[in-house]
Amino acid sequence: MTATPERGLIYNQANMAEPLASRTVDRCRACGSARLRRYLDLGRTPLANSYLDEKSLGEPEFAEELCLQLCLDCGLSQLTKAVSPDRMFRRYLYVSSTTATIRDHFAEFARAAAAAAGAAKGDLALDIASNDGCLLAAFRGLGLDVLGVDPAENLAAEANAKGLRTWRGYWSAALAEKAAREVARPKIITAANVFAHVDDMAGFVDAVAACLAPGGAFALECPYVVDFVEKGEFDTAYHEHLSYVGIAPLAALFERRGLDVFDAEYFPEIHGGTIRLFAARAGERAPSARLKGLLTREEAFGLRDPEVYDAFARRVLDNRERLRAEVFRLRAAGRTLWAYGASAKGNTLMNFFGLGAEQVPKAIDDNPRKWGLYTPGARMKIVGVDALKTAKVDCLLLLAWNFEAEIRRRCRAAGYAGEFLIPVPEARLAAAN
Numbered sequence: 001m002t003a004t005p006e007r008g009l010i011y012n013q014a015n016m017a018e019p020l021a022s023r024t025v026d027r028c029r030a031c032g033s034a035r036l037r038r039y040l041d042l043g044r045t046p047l048a049n050s051y052l053d054e055k056s057l058g059e060p061e062f063a064e065e066l067c068l069q070l071c072l073d074c075g076l077s078q079l080t081k082a083v084s085p086d087r088m089f090r091r092y093l094y095v096s097s098t099t100a101t102i103r104d105h106f107a108e109f110a111r112a113a114a115a116a117a118g119a120a121k122g123d124l125a126l127d128i129a130s131n132d133g134c135l136l137a138a139f140r141g142l143g144l145d146v147l148g149v150d151p152a153e154n155l156a157a158e159a160n161a162k163g164l165r166t167w168r169g170y171w172s173a174a175l176a177e178k179a180a181r182e183v184a185r186p187k188i189i190t191a192a193n194v195f196a197h198v199d200d201m202a203g204f205v206d207a208v209a210a211c212l213a214p215g216g217a218f219a220l221e222c223p224y225v226v227d228f229v230e231k232g233e234f235d236t237a238y239h240e241h242l243s244y245v246g247i248a249p250l251a252a253l254f255e256r257r258g259l260d261v262f263d264a265e266y267f268p269e270i271h272g273g274t275i276r277l278f279a280a281r282a283g284e285r286a287p288s289a290r291l292k293g294l295l296t297r298e299e300a301f302g303l304r305d306p307e308v309y310d311a312f313a314r315r316v317l318d319n320r321e322r323l324r325a326e327v328f329r330l331r332a333a334g335r336t337l338w339a340y341g342a343s344a345k346g347n348t349l350m351n352f353f354g355l356g357a358e359q360v361p362k363a364i365d366d367n368p369r370k371w372g373l374y375t376p377g378a379r380m381k382i383v384g385v386d387a388l389k390t391a392k393v394d395c396l397l398l399l400a401w402n403f404e405a406e407i408r409r410r411c412r413a414a415g416y417a418g419e420f421l422i423p424v425p426e427a428r429l430a431a432a433n
């Protein structure tokens with residue numbers, strides 16, 4: 001396995017005068033309203049997936065405002081700035097097959113989507129932002145024909161090498177038309193952990209509606225904004241993550257584009273809380289009881305109530321002080337502190353909390369592609385879990401808290417007997433076992 005990522009521009013957006021300029025979001029991307037209210041400013045931070053190699057340590061890092069705002073009309077939370085995709089996705093190192101939890105989840109997702117769409121063997125399943133083909137492989141296992149779309153050259157090539165047909169690019173009307181013309185109209189379209197990264201949501205949904213086969217289903221998964229707020233998961237905010245979605249704002253958007261959301265599922269354990277929505281062509285399906293129940297819960301949460309978000313922001317700032325105090329106490333006592341999880345969320349946390357390599361010199365990550373690189377901003381050196389076998393580490397800051405059980409197992413296997421510092425929602429120390 002190589003520790004150096006592939007380089008090079010993988011996508012050129014046409015017709016952009018300044019392809020690398022950020023866009024100020026002054027209209028809600030779901031409903032178009034200008035009534036947007038800022039509620040959590042995480043500062044000007046580097047891009048959370050822009051890992052550095054030795055050579056680039058001496059160069060300045062691109063940074064942009066990372067701040068959340070609420071649409072007072074539809075309840076969609078969204079960032080105040082949309083950074084150019086060309087800055088964010090040209091070197092994408094996240095590989096979805098990395099963890100067993102996610103592999104199992106995707107296998108179940110494929111079965112659920114196939115059932116919802118009533119797909120038969122040989123029908124086409126199209127996965128948008130298919131990464132290394134994890135979900136495509138699950139669909140193939142069900143006897144379906146598969147097509148993936150992904151902008152990252154290295155990941156698309158990896159999927160194709162596994163026989164999982166993948167086109168390189170961002171999802172668009174042109175790709176939807178090409179899929180229908182050259183392959184088939186998909187009976188299933190899936191979008192896992194991509195919709196929240198899309199600036200032009202209406203265009204994305206229009207392209208789905210244009211090629212989805214009659215009777216077919218579109219299934220999407222996104223981190224859920226209710227968990228984001230209730231569990232204090234501010235660290236799942238990063239520049240790629242443009243929107244923090246609820247069911248109601250998306251259902252309203254879909255309806256305006258000719259699709260009905262007819263079912264929803266909630267997964268509290270996936271990525272800190274994930275919702276899955278199923279949509280079909282307008283008029284084809286009746287809304288499920290499960291969908292109605294989740295919408296009722298969302299209304300009770302107060303999706304459009306600014307006070308809910310202000311209270312969340314206050315809790316986040318309190319926790320920032322608590323965790324910083326704990327880190328500085330451990331350091332003053334001469335303890336060695338490393339991090340576990342060199343992921344986007346860890347980078348947001350480290351940078352917003354004003355922590356860096358001085359306090360936490362190394363970050364363990366299970367993705368070998370990241371080993372030898374440095375985290376953006378905080379500049380922790382990334383190593384594999386085996387480094388714990390030889391280093392004397394007293395405490396691990398669990399940045400990837402969403403994989404806590406799996407990480408504890410891996411650390412135990414590597415002989416680690418120190419403590420864990422869990423940062424979210426409230427900083428707390430926990431023993432290794």
Ligand SMILES: [Zn+2]
Pocket residue numbers: 028029030031032033071072073074075076249
């Ligand atoms: Zn809105």
